[in-house]
Amino acid sequence: MSFREKSAWISFMSLLAVGAVWMARVSGVAGGSRGNPMIEFLALLVVLVVLEIGLHVAIAIQSPRDARTPRDERERLIDLKASRVAFYVLMAGAWASIGTLHLGASRFGVAHAVMGAILVSLLVRFATQIVLYRRDA
Amino acid sequence: MGKTIHNHIRRLRFEHHEMTQQDLADRIGVTRQTVNAIELGKYSPSLEVAFRIAEVFAVPLDRVFEYGAKRG
Numbered sequence: 001m002s003f004r005e006k007s008a009w010i011s012f013m014s015l016l017a018v019g020a021v022w023m024a025r026v027s028g029v030a031g032g033s034r035g036n037p038m039i040e041f042l043a044l045l046v047v048l049v050v051l052e053i054g055l056h057v058a059i060a061i062q063s064p065r066d067a068r069t070p071r072d073e074r075e076r077l078i079d080l081k082a083s084r085v086a087f088y089v090l091m092a093g094a095w096a097s098i099g100t101l102h103l104g105a106s107r108f109g110v111a112h113a114v115m116g117a118i119l120v121s122l123l124v125r126f127a128t129q130i131v132l133y134r135r136d137a
Numbered sequence: 138m139g140k141t142i143h144n145h146i147r148r149l150r151f152e153h154h155e156m157t158q159q160d161l162a163d164r165i166g167v168t169r170q171t172v173n174a175i176e177l178g179k180y181s182p183s184l185e186v187a188f189r190i191a192e193v194f195a196v197p198l199d200r201v202f203e204y205g206a207k208r209g
Contacts, residue, residue: 002170072167074180136174 003066004075005133006059012126014051018044019119026112037108078132086125093117144202146176149194165189 001009022044026037060067071079097113105113150156158172165172165186174180175190182190191198 002168004168004170066168069168072171073183073186074171074174075168133170136170136179 002133003059003063003069004071004078005130007056008126008129008133010055010059011052012123012130014048014055015119015122015126018048018051019123022119023116074136078129078136081132082125082128085128086121089124090117090121093120140204140206141178142181142202142204143178144175146172146190146201149196149201153194161190161193164193 022041025040094114094117097110097117100110100113146161150158150161158176159169162169162172166189167182167186171180171182175182175186187198187202191201194201
């Protein structure tokens, strides 16, 4: 597995794990938010950043040569294709978030819906990258 | 009948002292995975990379890539 594919897997899994915790908190599945929601959100963001940096450092130590190599044309194309797919998901999510206003959602509800749309679009982006890397392997 | 791009990179590497994919990748400025994808016909490189490959093997471009009927 290439360094870039490992990187996409790390980003996907980290975001999925942190995103699932966040979703559970805001939807009340995990007992709802007990503390300040903003502090909890920032704490999860810090966990995500630490996870990403730590795991990326680990794979860079494993294959330093690949980590130093800049993205080539195929990898840039994969990034662009994945971003295009994610863009449509983000747009659909943004429109759906606006739609929640008409369903009587509070401004926090709309904000959570927008965050959810961003989260899902990023997951789709990394998942598409993984699929495209696998297809070429 | 559909046409596709074939390449002779595997044979050319063999004829150049079993040059590795990594060695070729380093010379043309792409990753080893990209050389592998080109060799397997899963990725068509840009003209620039195609010319760089031909330059490494010191052959004209049409001895590296050819456009013809689908095989197999």
